[in-house]
Amino acid sequence: MGRQGNSSARGTASGSSSVRKPSAAVYRRRRMVVGGALLLVIALVAGGFALAAAFTGGSQKASSTQPSSTETASNPAASPSAVPTPSASAASATPSPTAPATPTCNQNLVTVSAATDKPAYGPGENPLLTLKVTNGGTVPCEVNIGTSQMEFLVTSGSDRIFSSKDCQASSEDLVKVIAPGASETANFPWSRNRSADGCKAVAAAPGGGGAYYIFTAKLGSRASPKAVFQLN
Incomplete structure (x- = not known):
């Protein structure tokens, strides 16, 4: 009988260890860990957007001061080579000074x-x-x-x-x-x-x-x- 009592005691102890639920303190620690990890992810995501916005803004600024080849092609005024220069035909169209008329005898x-x-x-x-x-x-x-x-x-x-x-x-x-x-x-x-x-x-x-x-x-x-x- 004494053995049975001991077996029952061990069995009870073993059974209670297998079905024992985590304590409230354990739940709080887990929530803190998960919450910290989530905050870290949010911070990393927010930081990524900030970096992306910073690079995007820098790229826009650069593009506003230095037009790309596509913008230059679509906007001739943005290209120094698009400034019109006098052509040979335009120069030839300029009337040359006429020679003074030969004086006639009075x-x-x-x-x-x-x-x-x-x-x-x-x-x-x-x-x-x-x-x-x-x-x-x-x-x-x-x-x-x-x-x-x-x-x-x-x-x-x-x-x-x-x-x-x-x-x-x-x-x-x-x-x-x-x-x-x-x-x-x-x-x-x-x-x-x-x-x-x-x-x-x-x-x-x-x-x-x-x-x-x-x-x-x-x-x-x-x-x-x-x-x-x-x-x-």
């Missing part, structure tokens, strides 16, 4: 003057009449100084004494370029005779005795000032 500055080789002539002396054409401008001028344009005219008051055109054998043009300030001259020795239009014969001769005569040189529509001389 024919109003071409003048005619008359002169005689002496102021007075004695009996038997023939006056030498000189027609002078001068370019008073600053550029060369073409002037017709041919016999078709010239006339040596001698008058005395209202009396027309002589004209070189009355008996002119030929009428020719002679165009010459007269430099600025230069002159061309033509001389005509006058025989102290009268003439008439169409080279008609004139019996009378101009008088001497100290009479004054006027020589006027003409070239086309130009006429010289009067040159006065005396025949004795």
